[in-house]
Amino acid sequence: MDLRVPSGWFFTLLGVILVGMGLFAPDARAALTDFNVNLYSGGAMLIFGVFLLVMARLAAGRSR
């Protein structure tokens, strides 16, 4: 099993949830937050998740 596949899907899913929160509830803030933290960190997780999936796909292509 290539660990990049399940962790890639996991972070993609987390990213989608957080970006969704960031878009639909852009004003959700805690006492000291100045940014739309859900949107930015969700975006980063989404990119990381997709990156892992792409890496896994490339590795699978090479070994075939």
Added chain:
Amino acid sequence: MKLAPVDYVILATYFAMVLGIGWMLRKKVFTSGDFLTSGRAVPVWITSLAFIAANLGAQELIGMAASGAKYGIMTAHFYWIGAIPAMVFMGLFMMPFYYGSKARSVPEFLKMRFDEKTRGFNAFMFAVMTIFSSGISMYALGLLLHLVLGWNFTVSVLATAVIVLAYTYLGGLTSAIYNEVLQFFLIVAGFAPLAILSCAKAGGWHGIVSRLPSNMTHSWTHLGSTSQNPMGVEVFGVVAGLGFVLSFGYWCTNFLVVQRAMAADSMSAARRTPLIGAIPKMFLPFIVILPGIAAVALAQMAGAGGAHLYELPMKLGVGGVHVPDYDQVLTTLMGKFYPAGILGVGLTGLMASFMSGMAGNVTAFNTVFTYDIYQAYIRKGEPDRHYLKVGKMTTIVGVALSIGAAYLAGYYNNIMDILQFVFGVVNAPLFATFLLGMFWKRTTAHGAFTGLVTGTFGAVLLWCFTVAEGKGGVLGHLHTFPSTMAQNFWIAIVAFTTCFLVTILVTAFTPPRQESELEGLVYGLTKIRHEEGVKWYQRPVVLAVFVLVLAVILNIWFA
């Protein structure tokens, strides 16, 4: 702190994920080797991240933010001095013997190099230590979840323990290692935003420096004498105690971390494991310590209505005085900065760190128990099927014992002080044994055993006679240390030196072993294969130089 439905969804997704990984890996477990040592077939990037994740338990995460708030950037010494050099040494000099000897555990290596009694002593100490470590960490997390979220202590402890048990039982060490990597990513995802947000709010690093006393934001400048810095230590204590004895003892001889490197798929990968792991390890302080330092700066900044932006959490201390409760810094900061959504990720990261710490202890415990206690002393010569079954049963027993230890930690805080101290120094004398054993072929088994026993008990005795911050001094009061940190550093130095000298002394009076028996176990008698066909940037020496240069830069930057 209140959680929204989305936070629970994230937490549940993560739990489903770790169980899913365990479920998928269950079909790969046929032998005791598959279950307990991963059949030595794990890719190097995975072993490297697991190598540092197994050490990144909940106590570590909570404790580093707490120390950041209490001691400032000096806490980073636990990484830049207290881990990196030792990890480099391990990859360059010790891994060839661990991996090359085909030993399945650290105690088994001791048996090959020395004798049965040295192995027995170490295996027993280690087994007890892992159970109590995981119990103490479980207690810390349960207490925190109860304080912050109002969750029931028993339910949160049992639920997380059952999940750890499920995935380690299904997939063994491989499952634990794979999940540790996922947990490492999640810890970074959950806490890096906190570091960025809290630091930005406090005006960046410059804003923090301008608000805090100089000894909170400089790691080396104020180490001249014990009275100048909040940790109560001086250069010698840090370099010799933490940087040499404690850290080499932990990173080079603690089976919990060594086991991860030994699961790598080749000698070259095993040697690269601690070296590659050192790179992310170096930057962890920015995620785990920085929020604690920023919290102290925020506590001095005025917000709306004349109140401070943030107040350090308080608790009732000795004699009815309120003292800061540093252990709650991390979670209260999360409450101040995280809205629903990312809060779920942060909380999941906290749970993940707890699970990776516990799974690390449990998988190390079942290997040492099965191979070094059960197979060595209880039932020898059974077919492998039998040991696989014992390994699986031991996993269940290990988790159950840890839960028991967690409750014990709640009832007897004093016993826990002693135990935590013992774990702190138990590896210090062991490192002297390994240093002599691996690099001096003359070292005898009787010498190693006597040195190890006197070093260990010498340390405990010294703790019983010295006092720091009201701890220790159970049997008498000969000396007072300025802080428990200084006490730990100095006792480790004494334990190491005692073991080192006694081992040499006894060795001088006992007969050495045949050199032919020591091949593959001792430096100078072992051919270390040159890495052919490995690219230049994959060579251990190249990696080691790169890692050390980075570590020096960081040390100078924050001196």
